[in-house]
Amino acid sequence: MQLLFLGTGAGMPSKQRNTSALILKLLEERGTVWLFDCGEATQHQILHTTIKPRKIEKIFITHMHGDHIFGLPGLLGSRSFQGGDEPLEIYGPVGIKDYVTMTLKISRTHLTYPIVFHELVEGKVFEDRLMTVETRLLDHVIPSYGFRISQHPLPPKLQINKALLLGVPKGPLLAALKNGQDVELSDGTWVRSSDVTDAEERGFIVTILGDSRFCQAAIELAYDADVLVHEATFDGSAIKMAGEYGHSTVFEAAETARRANAHTLIMNHISARFLPEDEKLLLKQMREIHTCGFIARDFMEFEWIQHEKKIRKKQGSHL
Ligand SMILES: [Zn+2]
Structure with missing residues:
Protein backbone atom coordinates (compact mmCIF):
# COMPACT_ATOMS: atom_id res chain seq x y z
CA MET A 1 0.00 0.00 0.00
CA GLN A 2 1.23 3.45 -0.84
CA LEU A 3 -0.30 6.89 -0.50
CA LEU A 4 0.48 9.29 -3.32
CA PHE A 5 -0.61 12.89 -2.82
CA LEU A 6 -1.66 14.53 -6.09
CA GLY A 7 -3.11 17.73 -4.70
CA THR A 8 -2.54 19.13 -1.23
CA GLY A 9 -3.80 22.73 -1.41
CA ALA A 10 -6.93 24.30 0.05
CA GLY A 11 -9.60 26.06 -1.99
CA MET A 12 -7.80 26.84 -5.22
CA PRO A 13 -4.64 25.72 -6.95
CA SER A 14 -1.33 27.48 -6.38
CA LYS A 15 1.98 26.94 -8.16
CA GLN A 16 3.07 24.66 -5.35
CA ARG A 17 -0.13 22.82 -4.60
CA ASN A 18 -3.00 21.60 -6.72
CA THR A 19 -6.48 21.09 -5.25
CA SER A 20 -7.36 17.93 -3.35
CA ALA A 21 -6.64 14.46 -4.68
CA LEU A 22 -4.97 11.48 -3.09
CA ILE A 23 -4.23 8.06 -4.54
CA LEU A 24 -4.28 4.98 -2.34
CA LYS A 25 -2.22 2.48 -4.31
CA LEU A 26 -3.28 -1.08 -3.65
CA LEU A 27 -1.31 -2.70 -6.46
CA GLU A 28 0.15 -5.56 -4.41
CA GLU A 29 -3.08 -6.05 -2.45
CA ARG A 30 -5.66 -5.96 -5.26
CA GLY A 31 -3.98 -4.78 -8.46
CA THR A 32 -5.84 -1.48 -8.47
CA VAL A 33 -5.72 2.04 -7.06
CA TRP A 34 -8.36 4.08 -5.25
CA LEU A 35 -8.71 7.83 -5.59
CA PHE A 36 -9.85 10.10 -2.76
CA ASP A 37 -11.25 13.42 -4.03
CA CYS A 38 -10.64 14.76 -7.48
CA GLY A 39 -9.93 18.49 -7.61
CA GLU A 40 -9.57 20.27 -10.92
CA ALA A 41 -6.61 19.06 -13.04
CA THR A 42 -6.17 15.87 -11.08
CA GLN A 43 -5.71 14.10 -14.40
CA HIS A 44 -2.87 16.49 -15.27
CA GLN A 45 -1.19 15.58 -11.99
CA ILE A 46 -1.65 11.89 -12.81
CA LEU A 47 0.35 12.47 -16.00
CA HIS A 48 3.43 13.08 -13.83
CA THR A 49 3.05 9.70 -12.15
CA THR A 50 2.98 6.04 -13.17
CA ILE A 51 -0.75 5.78 -12.37
CA LYS A 52 -2.97 4.51 -15.17
CA PRO A 53 -6.52 5.91 -14.99
CA ARG A 54 -7.92 2.52 -16.03
CA LYS A 55 -6.41 1.07 -12.83
CA ILE A 56 -8.69 3.30 -10.75
CA GLU A 57 -11.21 0.90 -9.26
CA LYS A 58 -12.98 3.20 -6.81
CA ILE A 59 -13.28 6.94 -6.29
CA PHE A 60 -14.26 8.28 -2.88
CA ILE A 61 -15.47 11.88 -2.69
CA THR A 62 -15.39 13.42 0.78
CA HIS A 63 -17.66 16.38 0.01
CA MET A 64 -19.10 18.35 -2.85
CA HIS A 65 -17.01 21.54 -2.70
CA GLY A 66 -15.53 22.36 -6.09
CA ASP A 67 -11.90 21.99 -5.03
CA HIS A 68 -12.67 18.32 -4.33
CA ILE A 69 -14.78 17.40 -7.40
CA PHE A 70 -14.09 19.68 -10.38
CA GLY A 71 -11.56 17.24 -11.83
CA LEU A 72 -13.96 14.35 -11.94
CA PRO A 73 -15.71 14.66 -15.35
CA GLY A 74 -12.43 15.12 -17.23
CA LEU A 75 -10.78 12.21 -15.51
CA LEU A 76 -13.78 9.95 -16.18
CA GLY A 77 -13.69 10.87 -19.87
CA SER A 78 -9.95 10.21 -20.14
CA ARG A 79 -10.32 6.87 -18.38
CA SER A 80 -12.65 5.95 -21.21
CA PHE A 81 -10.31 7.21 -23.97
CA GLN A 82 -7.49 5.19 -22.46
CA GLY A 83 -9.34 1.95 -22.83
CA GLY A 84 -10.83 1.60 -19.39
CA ASP A 85 -13.66 -0.89 -19.60
CA GLU A 86 -13.68 -2.13 -16.03
CA PRO A 87 -16.64 -0.81 -14.03
CA LEU A 88 -15.88 2.11 -11.72
CA GLU A 89 -17.47 2.64 -8.34
CA ILE A 90 -17.94 6.17 -7.03
CA TYR A 91 -18.73 6.81 -3.37
CA GLY A 92 -19.75 10.29 -2.33
CA PRO A 93 -22.34 12.47 -0.62
CA VAL A 94 -25.87 12.77 -1.92
CA GLY A 95 -25.63 14.75 -5.17
CA ILE A 96 -22.56 12.99 -6.54
CA LYS A 97 -24.64 10.93 -8.96
CA ASP A 98 -26.51 13.99 -10.30
CA TYR A 99 -23.29 15.95 -10.64
CA VAL A 100 -21.49 13.27 -12.64
CA THR A 101 -24.40 12.11 -14.81
CA MET A 102 -25.45 15.69 -15.59
CA THR A 103 -21.97 16.89 -16.63
CA LEU A 104 -21.42 13.79 -18.75
CA LYS A 105 -24.84 14.13 -20.35
CA ILE A 106 -24.58 17.83 -21.18
CA SER A 107 -21.06 17.45 -22.55
CA ARG A 108 -22.17 14.33 -24.46
CA THR A 109 -19.40 12.31 -22.96
CA HIS A 110 -19.97 8.60 -23.50
CA LEU A 111 -18.03 6.26 -21.30
CA THR A 112 -16.85 2.79 -22.29
CA TYR A 113 -17.48 1.48 -18.77
CA PRO A 114 -20.34 1.51 -16.30
CA ILE A 115 -20.28 3.60 -13.12
CA VAL A 116 -21.85 2.29 -9.94
CA PHE A 117 -22.74 5.12 -7.56
CA HIS A 118 -22.93 4.79 -3.80
CA GLU A 119 -24.39 7.85 -2.11
CA LEU A 120 -23.02 7.76 1.38
CA VAL A 121 -24.67 7.01 4.64
CA GLU A 122 -22.57 6.49 7.74
CA GLY A 123 -21.25 3.02 8.45
CA LYS A 124 -19.69 0.27 6.38
CA VAL A 125 -19.71 1.25 2.71
CA PHE A 126 -17.54 -1.52 1.31
CA GLU A 127 -16.26 -4.90 2.38
CA ASP A 128 -14.72 -7.81 0.56
CA ARG A 129 -12.34 -10.58 1.61
CA LEU A 130 -9.39 -8.13 1.63
CA MET A 131 -10.61 -4.90 3.14
CA THR A 132 -13.34 -2.86 4.76
CA VAL A 133 -14.19 0.82 4.31
CA GLU A 134 -16.24 2.65 6.91
CA THR A 135 -17.41 6.22 6.74
CA ARG A 136 -18.57 8.87 9.22
CA LEU A 137 -19.97 12.33 8.79
CA LEU A 138 -17.52 15.00 9.94
CA ASP A 139 -18.22 18.63 10.83
CA HIS A 140 -17.85 21.01 7.86
CA VAL A 141 -20.10 23.68 6.30
CA ILE A 142 -21.68 21.06 4.03
CA PRO A 143 -21.84 17.27 4.55
CA SER A 144 -18.27 16.02 4.55
CA TYR A 145 -17.18 12.44 5.15
CA GLY A 146 -14.10 10.67 6.41
CA PHE A 147 -13.07 7.12 5.51
CA ARG A 148 -11.40 4.39 7.51
CA ILE A 149 -9.84 1.75 5.28
CA SER A 150 -8.86 -1.44 7.12
CA GLN A 151 -6.98 -4.28 5.55
CA HIS A 152 -8.08 -7.64 6.92
CA PRO A 153 -5.45 -9.78 8.68
CA LEU A 154 -3.09 -11.41 6.23
CA PRO A 155 -3.45 -15.19 5.91
CA PRO A 156 -0.79 -17.11 7.81
CA LYS A 157 2.26 -17.98 5.74
CA LEU A 158 3.07 -21.68 5.33
CA GLN A 159 6.62 -22.73 6.23
CA THR A 197 2.46 -21.72 9.71
CA ASP A 198 3.47 -18.29 10.95
CA ALA A 199 1.00 -16.35 13.02
CA GLU A 200 -1.62 -14.31 11.23
CA GLU A 201 -0.39 -10.75 10.62
CA ARG A 202 -2.51 -7.69 11.03
CA GLY A 203 -3.14 -5.45 8.05
CA PHE A 204 -2.99 -1.67 7.86
CA ILE A 205 -5.53 0.95 8.88
CA VAL A 206 -5.60 4.18 6.89
CA THR A 207 -7.94 7.04 7.78
CA ILE A 208 -8.55 9.74 5.18
CA LEU A 209 -10.70 12.67 6.23
CA GLY A 210 -12.53 15.33 4.29
CA ASP A 211 -12.60 18.96 5.34
CA SER A 212 -13.71 19.28 8.94
CA ARG A 213 -13.64 21.15 12.17
CA PHE A 214 -12.20 19.24 15.13
CA CYS A 215 -14.79 16.55 15.93
CA GLN A 216 -15.34 13.29 17.75
CA ALA A 217 -16.24 11.37 14.57
CA ALA A 218 -12.76 12.07 13.19
CA ILE A 219 -11.15 10.71 16.35
CA GLU A 220 -13.26 7.56 16.17
CA LEU A 221 -12.49 7.00 12.48
CA ALA A 222 -8.78 7.38 13.19
CA TYR A 223 -8.70 5.14 16.26
CA ASP A 224 -5.40 3.18 16.28
CA ALA A 225 -4.82 4.02 12.60
CA ASP A 226 -1.37 3.52 11.17
CA VAL A 227 -1.80 6.69 9.19
CA LEU A 228 -4.25 9.56 9.48
CA VAL A 229 -4.62 12.04 6.63
CA HIS A 230 -6.11 15.19 8.13
CA GLU A 231 -6.67 18.65 6.73
CA ALA A 232 -4.76 21.52 8.33
CA THR A 233 -6.01 24.60 6.54
CA PHE A 234 -4.90 26.99 9.27
CA ASP A 235 -1.93 27.30 11.58
CA GLY A 236 -2.33 26.95 15.31
CA SER A 237 -3.05 30.64 15.94
CA ALA A 238 -6.26 30.72 13.89
CA ILE A 239 -8.58 28.47 15.85
CA LYS A 240 -11.50 30.90 15.71
CA MET A 241 -11.22 31.48 11.99
CA ALA A 242 -10.80 27.77 11.32
CA GLY A 243 -14.04 27.11 13.19
CA GLU A 244 -15.89 29.81 11.29
CA TYR A 245 -14.88 28.33 7.93
CA GLY A 246 -15.47 24.73 8.98
CA HIS A 247 -11.80 23.79 8.97
CA SER A 248 -9.06 22.66 11.34
CA THR A 249 -5.77 24.06 12.53
CA VAL A 250 -2.51 22.15 12.76
CA PHE A 251 -3.09 21.89 16.52
CA GLU A 252 -6.50 20.35 15.98
CA ALA A 253 -5.22 17.84 13.43
CA ALA A 254 -2.47 16.85 15.86
CA GLU A 255 -4.91 16.64 18.76
CA THR A 256 -7.15 14.32 16.70
CA ALA A 257 -4.16 12.06 15.97
CA ARG A 258 -3.12 12.09 19.63
CA ARG A 259 -6.56 11.28 21.00
CA ALA A 260 -7.11 8.58 18.37
CA ASN A 261 -3.71 7.02 19.10
CA ALA A 262 -3.00 7.22 15.38
CA HIS A 263 0.62 6.59 14.51
CA THR A 264 1.57 8.86 11.61
CA LEU A 265 -0.28 12.07 10.87
CA ILE A 266 -0.10 13.48 7.36
CA MET A 267 -1.56 16.96 7.02
CA ASN A 268 -2.96 18.19 3.72
CA HIS A 269 -5.37 20.86 2.42
CA ILE A 270 -2.74 23.49 3.21
CA SER A 271 -3.68 27.11 2.56
CA ALA A 272 -1.82 28.97 -0.20
CA ARG A 273 -0.95 31.55 2.48
CA PHE A 274 1.74 29.19 3.69
CA LEU A 275 4.93 29.10 1.67
CA PRO A 276 7.25 26.11 1.71
CA GLU A 277 9.41 27.88 4.31
CA ASP A 278 6.42 28.13 6.68
CA GLU A 279 6.20 24.35 6.91
CA LYS A 280 8.83 24.31 9.65
CA LEU A 281 6.56 26.36 11.89
CA LEU A 282 3.56 24.15 11.11
CA LEU A 283 5.53 21.01 11.91
CA LYS A 284 6.83 22.57 15.12
CA GLN A 285 3.25 23.30 16.18
CA MET A 286 2.23 19.75 15.34
CA ARG A 287 5.06 18.25 17.38
CA GLU A 288 3.91 20.07 20.49
CA ILE A 289 1.00 17.62 20.44
CA HIS A 290 1.84 14.66 18.21
CA THR A 291 5.38 13.59 17.40
CA CYS A 292 5.15 11.59 14.19
CA GLY A 293 3.84 13.53 11.22
CA PHE A 294 4.36 15.27 7.91
CA ILE A 295 3.01 18.08 5.82
CA ALA A 296 2.06 16.61 2.49
CA ARG A 297 3.28 18.16 -0.72
CA ASP A 298 2.09 17.35 -4.21
CA PHE A 299 3.66 14.11 -5.42
CA MET A 300 4.87 13.11 -2.00
CA GLU A 301 4.51 9.38 -1.49
CA PHE A 302 4.33 7.22 1.60
CA GLU A 303 4.63 3.45 1.72
CA TRP A 304 3.45 0.84 4.16
CA ILE A 305 6.22 -1.45 5.37
CA GLN A 306 4.40 -4.63 6.35
CA HIS A 307 7.10 -6.25 8.49
CA GLU A 308 7.67 -3.04 10.46
CA LYS A 309 3.94 -2.19 10.59
CA LYS A 310 4.83 1.39 9.77
CA ILE A 311 4.26 3.93 7.07
CA ARG A 312 7.35 5.65 5.73
CA LYS A 313 7.93 8.58 3.42
CA LYS A 314 9.52 7.53 0.15
CA GLN A 315 12.75 9.43 -0.35
CA GLY A 316 12.73 11.97 -3.16
CA SER A 317 9.08 11.32 -3.80
CA HIS A 318 7.99 14.82 -4.72
CA LEU A 319 8.94 17.03 -7.64
ZN1 LIG B 1 -14.67 22.09 1.76
Whole structure:
Protein backbone atom coordinates (compact mmCIF):
# COMPACT_ATOMS: atom_id res chain seq x y z
CA MET A 1 0.00 0.00 0.00
CA GLN A 2 1.23 3.45 -0.84
CA LEU A 3 -0.30 6.89 -0.50
CA LEU A 4 0.48 9.29 -3.32
CA PHE A 5 -0.61 12.89 -2.82
CA LEU A 6 -1.66 14.53 -6.09
CA GLY A 7 -3.11 17.73 -4.70
CA THR A 8 -2.54 19.13 -1.23
CA GLY A 9 -3.80 22.73 -1.41
CA ALA A 10 -6.93 24.30 0.05
CA GLY A 11 -9.60 26.06 -1.99
CA MET A 12 -7.80 26.84 -5.22
CA PRO A 13 -4.64 25.72 -6.95
CA SER A 14 -1.33 27.48 -6.38
CA LYS A 15 1.98 26.94 -8.16
CA GLN A 16 3.07 24.66 -5.35
CA ARG A 17 -0.13 22.82 -4.60
CA ASN A 18 -3.00 21.60 -6.72
CA THR A 19 -6.48 21.09 -5.25
CA SER A 20 -7.36 17.93 -3.35
CA ALA A 21 -6.64 14.46 -4.68
CA LEU A 22 -4.97 11.48 -3.09
CA ILE A 23 -4.23 8.06 -4.54
CA LEU A 24 -4.28 4.98 -2.34
CA LYS A 25 -2.22 2.48 -4.31
CA LEU A 26 -3.28 -1.08 -3.65
CA LEU A 27 -1.31 -2.70 -6.46
CA GLU A 28 0.15 -5.56 -4.41
CA GLU A 29 -3.08 -6.05 -2.45
CA ARG A 30 -5.66 -5.96 -5.26
CA GLY A 31 -3.98 -4.78 -8.46
CA THR A 32 -5.84 -1.48 -8.47
CA VAL A 33 -5.72 2.04 -7.06
CA TRP A 34 -8.36 4.08 -5.25
CA LEU A 35 -8.71 7.83 -5.59
CA PHE A 36 -9.85 10.10 -2.76
CA ASP A 37 -11.25 13.42 -4.03
CA CYS A 38 -10.64 14.76 -7.48
CA GLY A 39 -9.93 18.49 -7.61
CA GLU A 40 -9.57 20.27 -10.92
CA ALA A 41 -6.61 19.06 -13.04
CA THR A 42 -6.17 15.87 -11.08
CA GLN A 43 -5.71 14.10 -14.40
CA HIS A 44 -2.87 16.49 -15.27
CA GLN A 45 -1.19 15.58 -11.99
CA ILE A 46 -1.65 11.89 -12.81
CA LEU A 47 0.35 12.47 -16.00
CA HIS A 48 3.43 13.08 -13.83
CA THR A 49 3.05 9.70 -12.15
CA THR A 50 2.98 6.04 -13.17
CA ILE A 51 -0.75 5.78 -12.37
CA LYS A 52 -2.97 4.51 -15.17
CA PRO A 53 -6.52 5.91 -14.99
CA ARG A 54 -7.92 2.52 -16.03
CA LYS A 55 -6.41 1.07 -12.83
CA ILE A 56 -8.69 3.30 -10.75
CA GLU A 57 -11.21 0.90 -9.26
CA LYS A 58 -12.98 3.20 -6.81
CA ILE A 59 -13.28 6.94 -6.29
CA PHE A 60 -14.26 8.28 -2.88
CA ILE A 61 -15.47 11.88 -2.69
CA THR A 62 -15.39 13.42 0.78
CA HIS A 63 -17.66 16.38 0.01
CA MET A 64 -19.10 18.35 -2.85
CA HIS A 65 -17.01 21.54 -2.70
CA GLY A 66 -15.53 22.36 -6.09
CA ASP A 67 -11.90 21.99 -5.03
CA HIS A 68 -12.67 18.32 -4.33
CA ILE A 69 -14.78 17.40 -7.40
CA PHE A 70 -14.09 19.68 -10.38
CA GLY A 71 -11.56 17.24 -11.83
CA LEU A 72 -13.96 14.35 -11.94
CA PRO A 73 -15.71 14.66 -15.35
CA GLY A 74 -12.43 15.12 -17.23
CA LEU A 75 -10.78 12.21 -15.51
CA LEU A 76 -13.78 9.95 -16.18
CA GLY A 77 -13.69 10.87 -19.87
CA SER A 78 -9.95 10.21 -20.14
CA ARG A 79 -10.32 6.87 -18.38
CA SER A 80 -12.65 5.95 -21.21
CA PHE A 81 -10.31 7.21 -23.97
CA GLN A 82 -7.49 5.19 -22.46
CA GLY A 83 -9.34 1.95 -22.83
CA GLY A 84 -10.83 1.60 -19.39
CA ASP A 85 -13.66 -0.89 -19.60
CA GLU A 86 -13.68 -2.13 -16.03
CA PRO A 87 -16.64 -0.81 -14.03
CA LEU A 88 -15.88 2.11 -11.72
CA GLU A 89 -17.47 2.64 -8.34
CA ILE A 90 -17.94 6.17 -7.03
CA TYR A 91 -18.73 6.81 -3.37
CA GLY A 92 -19.75 10.29 -2.33
CA PRO A 93 -22.34 12.47 -0.62
CA VAL A 94 -25.87 12.77 -1.92
CA GLY A 95 -25.63 14.75 -5.17
CA ILE A 96 -22.56 12.99 -6.54
CA LYS A 97 -24.64 10.93 -8.96
CA ASP A 98 -26.51 13.99 -10.30
CA TYR A 99 -23.29 15.95 -10.64
CA VAL A 100 -21.49 13.27 -12.64
CA THR A 101 -24.40 12.11 -14.81
CA MET A 102 -25.45 15.69 -15.59
CA THR A 103 -21.97 16.89 -16.63
CA LEU A 104 -21.42 13.79 -18.75
CA LYS A 105 -24.84 14.13 -20.35
CA ILE A 106 -24.58 17.83 -21.18
CA SER A 107 -21.06 17.45 -22.55
CA ARG A 108 -22.17 14.33 -24.46
CA THR A 109 -19.40 12.31 -22.96
CA HIS A 110 -19.97 8.60 -23.50
CA LEU A 111 -18.03 6.26 -21.30
CA THR A 112 -16.85 2.79 -22.29
CA TYR A 113 -17.48 1.48 -18.77
CA PRO A 114 -20.34 1.51 -16.30
CA ILE A 115 -20.28 3.60 -13.12
CA VAL A 116 -21.85 2.29 -9.94
CA PHE A 117 -22.74 5.12 -7.56
CA HIS A 118 -22.93 4.79 -3.80
CA GLU A 119 -24.39 7.85 -2.11
CA LEU A 120 -23.02 7.76 1.38
CA VAL A 121 -24.67 7.01 4.64
CA GLU A 122 -22.57 6.49 7.74
CA GLY A 123 -21.25 3.02 8.45
CA LYS A 124 -19.69 0.27 6.38
CA VAL A 125 -19.71 1.25 2.71
CA PHE A 126 -17.54 -1.52 1.31
CA GLU A 127 -16.26 -4.90 2.38
CA ASP A 128 -14.72 -7.81 0.56
CA ARG A 129 -12.34 -10.58 1.61
CA LEU A 130 -9.39 -8.13 1.63
CA MET A 131 -10.61 -4.90 3.14
CA THR A 132 -13.34 -2.86 4.76
CA VAL A 133 -14.19 0.82 4.31
CA GLU A 134 -16.24 2.65 6.91
CA THR A 135 -17.41 6.22 6.74
CA ARG A 136 -18.57 8.87 9.22
CA LEU A 137 -19.97 12.33 8.79
CA LEU A 138 -17.52 15.00 9.94
CA ASP A 139 -18.22 18.63 10.83
CA HIS A 140 -17.85 21.01 7.86
CA VAL A 141 -20.10 23.68 6.30
CA ILE A 142 -21.68 21.06 4.03
CA PRO A 143 -21.84 17.27 4.55
CA SER A 144 -18.27 16.02 4.55
CA TYR A 145 -17.18 12.44 5.15
CA GLY A 146 -14.10 10.67 6.41
CA PHE A 147 -13.07 7.12 5.51
CA ARG A 148 -11.40 4.39 7.51
CA ILE A 149 -9.84 1.75 5.28
CA SER A 150 -8.86 -1.44 7.12
CA GLN A 151 -6.98 -4.28 5.55
CA HIS A 152 -8.08 -7.64 6.92
CA PRO A 153 -5.45 -9.78 8.68
CA LEU A 154 -3.09 -11.41 6.23
CA PRO A 155 -3.45 -15.19 5.91
CA PRO A 156 -0.79 -17.11 7.81
CA LYS A 157 2.26 -17.98 5.74
CA LEU A 158 3.07 -21.68 5.33
CA GLN A 159 6.62 -22.73 6.23
CA ILE A 160 6.87 -25.18 3.35
CA ASN A 161 10.28 -26.62 4.25
CA LYS A 162 9.15 -27.42 7.76
CA ALA A 163 6.03 -29.15 6.43
CA LEU A 164 8.03 -31.18 3.91
CA LEU A 165 10.48 -32.22 6.64
CA LEU A 166 7.54 -33.52 8.66
CA GLY A 167 6.66 -35.72 5.69
CA VAL A 168 3.75 -33.76 4.22
CA PRO A 169 3.62 -34.51 0.49
CA LYS A 170 3.32 -31.66 -2.02
CA GLY A 171 -0.29 -31.07 -3.03
CA PRO A 172 -3.65 -30.59 -1.33
CA LEU A 173 -2.44 -31.39 2.20
CA LEU A 174 -0.10 -28.39 2.07
CA ALA A 175 -3.00 -26.20 0.99
CA ALA A 176 -5.13 -27.53 3.84
CA LEU A 177 -2.38 -26.75 6.36
CA LYS A 178 -2.09 -23.23 4.95
CA ASN A 179 -5.83 -22.80 5.43
CA GLY A 180 -5.59 -23.68 9.10
CA GLN A 181 -6.62 -27.35 8.94
CA ASP A 182 -4.67 -30.10 10.70
CA VAL A 183 -3.97 -33.05 8.37
CA GLU A 184 -3.38 -36.78 8.72
CA LEU A 185 -0.52 -38.32 6.74
CA SER A 186 -0.69 -41.78 5.13
CA ASP A 187 1.26 -43.30 8.03
CA GLY A 188 -1.38 -42.09 10.47
CA THR A 189 0.59 -39.21 12.02
CA TRP A 190 -1.06 -35.83 12.34
CA VAL A 191 0.52 -32.49 11.42
CA ARG A 192 -0.95 -29.44 13.04
CA SER A 193 -1.42 -26.32 10.96
CA SER A 194 -0.14 -24.15 13.79
CA ASP A 195 3.18 -26.06 13.77
CA VAL A 196 3.94 -25.19 10.16
CA THR A 197 2.46 -21.72 9.71
CA ASP A 198 3.47 -18.29 10.95
CA ALA A 199 1.00 -16.35 13.02
CA GLU A 200 -1.62 -14.31 11.23
CA GLU A 201 -0.39 -10.75 10.62
CA ARG A 202 -2.51 -7.69 11.03
CA GLY A 203 -3.14 -5.45 8.05
CA PHE A 204 -2.99 -1.67 7.86
CA ILE A 205 -5.53 0.95 8.88
CA VAL A 206 -5.60 4.18 6.89
CA THR A 207 -7.94 7.04 7.78
CA ILE A 208 -8.55 9.74 5.18
CA LEU A 209 -10.70 12.67 6.23
CA GLY A 210 -12.53 15.33 4.29
CA ASP A 211 -12.60 18.96 5.34
CA SER A 212 -13.71 19.28 8.94
CA ARG A 213 -13.64 21.15 12.17
CA PHE A 214 -12.20 19.24 15.13
CA CYS A 215 -14.79 16.55 15.93
CA GLN A 216 -15.34 13.29 17.75
CA ALA A 217 -16.24 11.37 14.57
CA ALA A 218 -12.76 12.07 13.19
CA ILE A 219 -11.15 10.71 16.35
CA GLU A 220 -13.26 7.56 16.17
CA LEU A 221 -12.49 7.00 12.48
CA ALA A 222 -8.78 7.38 13.19
CA TYR A 223 -8.70 5.14 16.26
CA ASP A 224 -5.40 3.18 16.28
CA ALA A 225 -4.82 4.02 12.60
CA ASP A 226 -1.37 3.52 11.17
CA VAL A 227 -1.80 6.69 9.19
CA LEU A 228 -4.25 9.56 9.48
CA VAL A 229 -4.62 12.04 6.63
CA HIS A 230 -6.11 15.19 8.13
CA GLU A 231 -6.67 18.65 6.73
CA ALA A 232 -4.76 21.52 8.33
CA THR A 233 -6.01 24.60 6.54
CA PHE A 234 -4.90 26.99 9.27
CA ASP A 235 -1.93 27.30 11.58
CA GLY A 236 -2.33 26.95 15.31
CA SER A 237 -3.05 30.64 15.94
CA ALA A 238 -6.26 30.72 13.89
CA ILE A 239 -8.58 28.47 15.85
CA LYS A 240 -11.50 30.90 15.71
CA MET A 241 -11.22 31.48 11.99
CA ALA A 242 -10.80 27.77 11.32
CA GLY A 243 -14.04 27.11 13.19
CA GLU A 244 -15.89 29.81 11.29
CA TYR A 245 -14.88 28.33 7.93
CA GLY A 246 -15.47 24.73 8.98
CA HIS A 247 -11.80 23.79 8.97
CA SER A 248 -9.06 22.66 11.34
CA THR A 249 -5.77 24.06 12.53
CA VAL A 250 -2.51 22.15 12.76
CA PHE A 251 -3.09 21.89 16.52
CA GLU A 252 -6.50 20.35 15.98
CA ALA A 253 -5.22 17.84 13.43
CA ALA A 254 -2.47 16.85 15.86
CA GLU A 255 -4.91 16.64 18.76
CA THR A 256 -7.15 14.32 16.70
CA ALA A 257 -4.16 12.06 15.97
CA ARG A 258 -3.12 12.09 19.63
CA ARG A 259 -6.56 11.28 21.00
CA ALA A 260 -7.11 8.58 18.37
CA ASN A 261 -3.71 7.02 19.10
CA ALA A 262 -3.00 7.22 15.38
CA HIS A 263 0.62 6.59 14.51
CA THR A 264 1.57 8.86 11.61
CA LEU A 265 -0.28 12.07 10.87
CA ILE A 266 -0.10 13.48 7.36
CA MET A 267 -1.56 16.96 7.02
CA ASN A 268 -2.96 18.19 3.72
CA HIS A 269 -5.37 20.86 2.42
CA ILE A 270 -2.74 23.49 3.21
CA SER A 271 -3.68 27.11 2.56
CA ALA A 272 -1.82 28.97 -0.20
CA ARG A 273 -0.95 31.55 2.48
CA PHE A 274 1.74 29.19 3.69
CA LEU A 275 4.93 29.10 1.67
CA PRO A 276 7.25 26.11 1.71
CA GLU A 277 9.41 27.88 4.31
CA ASP A 278 6.42 28.13 6.68
CA GLU A 279 6.20 24.35 6.91
CA LYS A 280 8.83 24.31 9.65
CA LEU A 281 6.56 26.36 11.89
CA LEU A 282 3.56 24.15 11.11
CA LEU A 283 5.53 21.01 11.91
CA LYS A 284 6.83 22.57 15.12
CA GLN A 285 3.25 23.30 16.18
CA MET A 286 2.23 19.75 15.34
CA ARG A 287 5.06 18.25 17.38
CA GLU A 288 3.91 20.07 20.49
CA ILE A 289 1.00 17.62 20.44
CA HIS A 290 1.84 14.66 18.21
CA THR A 291 5.38 13.59 17.40
CA CYS A 292 5.15 11.59 14.19
CA GLY A 293 3.84 13.53 11.22
CA PHE A 294 4.36 15.27 7.91
CA ILE A 295 3.01 18.08 5.82
CA ALA A 296 2.06 16.61 2.49
CA ARG A 297 3.28 18.16 -0.72
CA ASP A 298 2.09 17.35 -4.21
CA PHE A 299 3.66 14.11 -5.42
CA MET A 300 4.87 13.11 -2.00
CA GLU A 301 4.51 9.38 -1.49
CA PHE A 302 4.33 7.22 1.60
CA GLU A 303 4.63 3.45 1.72
CA TRP A 304 3.45 0.84 4.16
CA ILE A 305 6.22 -1.45 5.37
CA GLN A 306 4.40 -4.63 6.35
CA HIS A 307 7.10 -6.25 8.49
CA GLU A 308 7.67 -3.04 10.46
CA LYS A 309 3.94 -2.19 10.59
CA LYS A 310 4.83 1.39 9.77
CA ILE A 311 4.26 3.93 7.07
CA ARG A 312 7.35 5.65 5.73
CA LYS A 313 7.93 8.58 3.42
CA LYS A 314 9.52 7.53 0.15
CA GLN A 315 12.75 9.43 -0.35
CA GLY A 316 12.73 11.97 -3.16
CA SER A 317 9.08 11.32 -3.80
CA HIS A 318 7.99 14.82 -4.72
CA LEU A 319 8.94 17.03 -7.64
ZN1 LIG B 1 -14.67 22.09 1.76
